[in-house]
Every structure is written in structure tokens, then in C-alpha cells.
Amino acid sequence: MTTLLPLAGRRPALPAAVRPRRPLLVRLPLLCLLALQAVLSWRLQNSAFQDESLYLYAGHREIALLLHGTPTYDNYASYFSGAPFFYPVLGAMADRFAGLAGARALSLLFMLACTVLLHGLARRLFGRRAALMGAALFALSGPVLFLGHLATYDAMALFLLAVGAWTAVRAARLPWPVTALVGVPLALAGTAKYAALLFAGTVLGLVALAALPERGLRQALLRGLLALGSAVGCAALVLLLAGHSFLAGVRSTTTARQAGTDSTPLLLRLSAEYGGLVLLLAVVGTVLLVRAGTGRQRTARLLLAGLLTGTALLAPAYQVHLHTLTSLHKHIGFGLFFAAPVAGYGLARIADVGHYSPRRLGIALGVCLLATELGISQSAALFRQWPDSTRLEQVLRTQIRPQTGHYLVEEAEVPRYYQAALAQPYQWSGTYFFAYTDKKGEHLTGVPAYRAALTEDYFDLVVLRYGPTAGLDRQIDSALTTGHGYTLIATVAADSSYGRGTWFVWRPNRD
Structure with a gap:
């Protein structure tokens, strides 16, 4: 399979007739990564977090209201930062089946799916090696391991954004009507967690920029507009079905959220700790990607890599604007999904695997080990932020x-x-x-x-x-x-x- 932006220096692809058919061997590194991600997330142990308790309990009350007319005794829509009829109900179903462990397992499945989707879109953009390294940088980061064992709507919202991003890249080589499908997961992601809409612009931009090398500027813009129209239409449908009562929750938790008192230096320092390594590698990847292109290729590559890398800055900017630490680490995990493919490209170029340089391979291995160590220690610290009750x-x-x-x-x-x-x-x-x-x-x-x-x-x-x-x-x-x-x-x-x-x-x- 050719890539939209092929990795410089990669070996020529073999003809299909002589290409070895070993699908399991090809997928083995990704499967091992998923197993490692699952183990590192599942090892995190603590009693229910306040938000987990709130959402799962609300889900049970919503189910009781739907099935038996039992009053909830609370107006969840007025202060939830996601629609109470969406993830809380799904999480409560998992909780009823297997308790808190079941609800957390549901989040783990969402985060594992995010890794698979990231690998898929990165492979189509930059090649297999960059995809695997980008997936590893994402899957083993502290915020991602943390979200993989937290029964809140963050994992579900990120999964839906990932579906939208993967569809945006996949649709670049498919007929234009397929682009309309991008709007469905975007609208659902915003329903699951209102703050997920902060990253909707990146997914819509991906629609146009992924199609640009294949379809030209005019077709790329038309596809982007089609995806935008689809997302707006789906969001309007959700609003029509849900009613206007939860708009108060959107305003109070997202669009007009009350500012906190946390200092900008503190927010920037923590943002750098949680996502600085991936962001740095993404910047390196952007530079290398642009240098590998010629003429108009450079502009297309700069726009695409700049869009993905810049998305990692959205969460810190939003939190600095609000002066609050609340959900900083979780929102940074959203940004890492988009920056990781470019970071993987940068790390693959640093390793220069095609030339088998021991020194370069040593540097890449050291970066991977550092990222893993940071992810393990950060996720453990994040999961001890509340006391065991x-x-x-x-x-x-x-x-x-x-x-x-x-x-x-x-x-x-x-x-x-x-x-x-x-x-x-x-x-x-x-x-x-x-x-x-x-x-x-x-x-x-x-x-x-x-x-x-x-x-x-x-x-x-x-x-x-x-x-x-x-x-x-x-x-x-x-x-x-x-x-x-x-x-x-x-x-x-x-x-x-x-x-x-x-x-x-x-x-x-x-x-």
C-alpha cells in the first residue's frame, strides 16, 4: 500500500505477485504494543474517582428513569460536561455487568481502538514504520494509560474523534460522498464530551489536507465543506433529539466555564511534562517532512504536519485561558493523538531504520524507553491523585x-x-x-x-x-x-x- 506522504528513504515496495503474505507477522508489533498498553493501564488500581462515581451513578438513574419512570432527583444535564444520556448510560450498563472494573474495561477498549486507528491513519500518511512509532508514543504516554483505566466519557470521546480522523484520511482515495461520514463521529464525540469539539477543526482540516495530494485544491476544499456540513447537520439532529436542556451544561462546563486561579507557569510546566516529548518529536518530524518534499509538496506537507502538531497546543492554550488544572492531563491526551503520527515520522527518520545505523537506532530506542518510563510513572501518579475510599x-x-x-x-x-x-x-x-x-x-x-x-x-x-x-x-x-x-x-x-x-x-x- 502506498502512502499519501511516503517516508523518505524507505525501500521500494515489492510487486504484489512476489510480496510475502504474512499478515500476522506484519501485525505482530502492533499486537505486542496493544498488549503492553493494556497491561500498563490495567495495573493502575484505586477506588472510584469522584467523576467515575458521578457518571456511573447518573447512568443508572437515567436507565431507571427510562425503564421505570423513577425520578433521578437531579438535573444532570445542567452541569455535566457531556450528555448524561450518552456515555453515562453506556458506562452504567458495563458497571451493572461487571462493576467498576467492567466500566473501566470499556474505557480500555476505547483507548486500544484509538491506538489501532492512529496506527492506521499514520500508516496511510507516512508509512508503516512511522505508524508503529507514532502509535507507541501515543499508547505508552501517561495521559493515555490513565484514560485507559478511568470510567469517564473521555475515552469514548477520544475514540469517536479517532474514528473521524481515520475516516478523514481513508476517504481521501474514495468517492467524495464518503466524506460525509466524517461528520457522524464528530457530532457524537461532541455529544459524549463537549470539550472534544475543540479538536473537531483538526479532523475537518484533515479531510481537505489528506485529499489535497490526490484530488487537488478545489476537490479538497469541497470535501472539507461537505464534512463540515455533515458534522453541523448531525449535531443539529442530536440537539433536536436531546432538547435544549443540556445547553446550560455546555455553557457552564465548556463555552462559558468559570475561570480558575491556577498560574500560567504551572499549567505550562505540567503540559510540558505530559506532552512535551511527543510535541518536540512532532516539531522535528515536521521539519524533516518539509525538507523531504519539493515544490508544492513542501506546502502540502507543512500544512498537514503543522495542523497535526499544532493540535497538541490546543489543550494547554485552553487550560491557560481558563487558568485551571481541571482535566489538563486528559485534554493533553486528546492532542497527543493528532501529534503522535508526525512524532512517529520524526522518530523513524531519526532512527533511519533503512540504513541500519546502530547510533541512530540507539537514539530512537533511548527515546522510546524514556517515553515508556515517563508514561508508567505519570499514569501511576495520576491514578493516586484521589484517596482510596x-x-x-x-x-x-x-x-x-x-x-x-x-x-x-x-x-x-x-x-x-x-x-x-x-x-x-x-x-x-x-x-x-x-x-x-x-x-x-x-x-x-x-x-x-x-x-x-x-x-x-x-x-x-x-x-x-x-x-x-x-x-x-x-x-x-x-x-x-x-x-x-x-x-x-x-x-x-x-x-x-x-x-x-x-x-x-x-x-x-x-x-
């Missing part, structure tokens, strides 16, 4: 009473997911928002509401760890020891990669 759940299971109790828990999404068989959604309250009507009939919100509820012994259990909402915790914890008071019945270790921590479990002193 296994012991806490054991304590709570002895205290929870079905139907009647009220429980105030920092990051209540986690115990609500684990204790779903014992307690209803309305029994849980978190430390992000709370409204309460006291015994005098006064309606309160925020800190006054928490204090009034604690003073009046509204909560049957209180769990604080002074973590994400430490400021609020310190404002309300005095109510646990004043007046009638609460008794500290347990302390549970809440250690994470950020340091040591403790969950404090309180129960009211009632006569």
Missing part, C-alpha cells in the same frame, strides 16, 4: 440506614455510588452546594444552611476530609462540637499523591 465505605456501610437517614459527605458522589443499594439519592448532601429550611421556616443556602442543619442535628452522619472544599469544611466544623454536639466515631486514612489526609466521621449525640 475502600476502608471508608466499610465504615459507612455500618452506619447508613435506608430511606430515612441524611448524610453530609465531602465528595458525596463516591459513597453514593458504592452505597446505592442502601440509600436513595435524596439522602446524600455534598460540600459544594446545600439548601436547608430550618425549624423557624427560614430558607438558607451555603454556610448558614450547613451550620443550621448541623445545629439542628439534621444529618445522621458527617464525613469531612478537608480536601477540595477545605475552606468550607473549616467554616462549618465548629458546629460539630458546639451545642448538642457530634461524636467522632472513626478516622480513616485518605492518603493520595498530594500527601497524607484523613476522613473524619461524625455522628450526632441524640438522646
Whole structure:
């Protein structure tokens, strides 16, 4: 199979009649890479993350609403950063079949498919060697290994973007109507995770630039416009079917998200740690790719490689704009998918495999080992960012009473997911928002509401760890020891990669 932008210096292809037919041998390196990716992702162990608990629990509630009319007691669409009727439902189905491990296995399948799709599109653009190296740089990176064992909609959204990108490159040599298929996975990716639309422009650009060498400028632009029209049409259809209620979630989590307070130097440093090596290799690959071309080829190659490489900068730029670390590592994983093919080309040229240079091969091997080591250490650190709540759940299971109790828990999404068989959604309250009507009939919100509820012994259990909402915790914890008071019945270790921590479990002193 010829490539759209062949790797300079590669050996001439053998005629089809004498070409060896060993499909398994040819695919063996990719299969080994997929096995390694699966093992390195699956080795990550921790209890459910707050987002995992939230999405899977919401999926179960959405299924119950659909099948039995059971109210969800929550407006998920107003604050989810993806459509609650899409991934959460699919994830909940996997969770019902095999628990949290099943939902995480679903994410792993999505990420393995991303690696296969990346290899396929890179092979068509730059050749087999560049494809394998690009796939390895992507599959063994920290953000990708992390997403492969995280039951959130990120893996699904990236998979749908990958389908769109692969289709864009594949359609370059197919009749023009096929290009319309690109819009379907793009619209679905944006439905799964609204921030995925940040990368839609790259996929649409791929449609035109991949077709440019084969079809010429006019046909390439027409194909790009067709893909754009298809994506807009599919998105409009999704909006029509879903209704306008989740637009509030799009605004609050994506388009008009509230800015954070994280500094630009910190965001840039972490961005460089997670994706700097691939970005550097992609820049080298862009330079080498352009130098290998002549005349108009150089312009086409510069546009294509520049588009793919520049996409790796979208996530850091977006996070710097918002001044927030939230989801930085996950969004960088999206950008790595597009930059990795060019990085693979650069690494293949550095290795210069066709000339069997030991020195060049040693450099390439060293880069691969460095990338693997970074991926292993980074993914392990990312998966320890939240404390293991296994012991806490054991304590709570002895205290929870079905139907009647009220429980105030920092990051209540986690115990609500684990204790779903014992307690209803309305029994849980978190430390992000709370409204309460006291015994005098006064309606309160925020800190006054928490204090009034604690003073009046509204909560049957209180769990604080002074973590994400430490400021609020310190404002309300005095109510646990004043007046009638609460008794500290347990302390549970809440250690994470950020340091040591403790969950404090309180129960009211009632006569």
C-alpha cells in the first residue's frame, strides 16, 4: 500500500505477485504494543474517582428513569460536561455487568481502538514504520494509560474523534460522498464530551489536507465543506433529539466555564511534562517532512504536519485561558493523538531504520524507553491523585440506614455510588452546594444552611476530609462540637499523591 506522504528513504515496495503474505507477522508489533498498553493501564488500581462515581451513578438513574419512570432527583444535564444520556448510560450498563472494573474495561477498549486507528491513519500518511512509532508514543504516554483505566466519557470521546480522523484520511482515495461520514463521529464525540469539539477543526482540516495530494485544491476544499456540513447537520439532529436542556451544561462546563486561579507557569510546566516529548518529536518530524518534499509538496506537507502538531497546543492554550488544572492531563491526551503520527515520522527518520545505523537506532530506542518510563510513572501518579475510599465505605456501610437517614459527605458522589443499594439519592448532601429550611421556616443556602442543619442535628452522619472544599469544611466544623454536639466515631486514612489526609466521621449525640 502506498502512502499519501511516503517516508523518505524507505525501500521500494515489492510487486504484489512476489510480496510475502504474512499478515500476522506484519501485525505482530502492533499486537505486542496493544498488549503492553493494556497491561500498563490495567495495573493502575484505586477506588472510584469522584467523576467515575458521578457518571456511573447518573447512568443508572437515567436507565431507571427510562425503564421505570423513577425520578433521578437531579438535573444532570445542567452541569455535566457531556450528555448524561450518552456515555453515562453506556458506562452504567458495563458497571451493572461487571462493576467498576467492567466500566473501566470499556474505557480500555476505547483507548486500544484509538491506538489501532492512529496506527492506521499514520500508516496511510507516512508509512508503516512511522505508524508503529507514532502509535507507541501515543499508547505508552501517561495521559493515555490513565484514560485507559478511568470510567469517564473521555475515552469514548477520544475514540469517536479517532474514528473521524481515520475516516478523514481513508476517504481521501474514495468517492467524495464518503466524506460525509466524517461528520457522524464528530457530532457524537461532541455529544459524549463537549470539550472534544475543540479538536473537531483538526479532523475537518484533515479531510481537505489528506485529499489535497490526490484530488487537488478545489476537490479538497469541497470535501472539507461537505464534512463540515455533515458534522453541523448531525449535531443539529442530536440537539433536536436531546432538547435544549443540556445547553446550560455546555455553557457552564465548556463555552462559558468559570475561570480558575491556577498560574500560567504551572499549567505550562505540567503540559510540558505530559506532552512535551511527543510535541518536540512532532516539531522535528515536521521539519524533516518539509525538507523531504519539493515544490508544492513542501506546502502540502507543512500544512498537514503543522495542523497535526499544532493540535497538541490546543489543550494547554485552553487550560491557560481558563487558568485551571481541571482535566489538563486528559485534554493533553486528546492532542497527543493528532501529534503522535508526525512524532512517529520524526522518530523513524531519526532512527533511519533503512540504513541500519546502530547510533541512530540507539537514539530512537533511548527515546522510546524514556517515553515508556515517563508514561508508567505519570499514569501511576495520576491514578493516586484521589484517596482510596475502600476502608471508608466499610465504615459507612455500618452506619447508613435506608430511606430515612441524611448524610453530609465531602465528595458525596463516591459513597453514593458504592452505597446505592442502601440509600436513595435524596439522602446524600455534598460540600459544594446545600439548601436547608430550618425549624423557624427560614430558607438558607451555603454556610448558614450547613451550620443550621448541623445545629439542628439534621444529618445522621458527617464525613469531612478537608480536601477540595477545605475552606468550607473549616467554616462549618465548629458546629460539630458546639451545642448538642457530634461524636467522632472513626478516622480513616485518605492518603493520595498530594500527601497524607484523613476522613473524619461524625455522628450526632441524640438522646
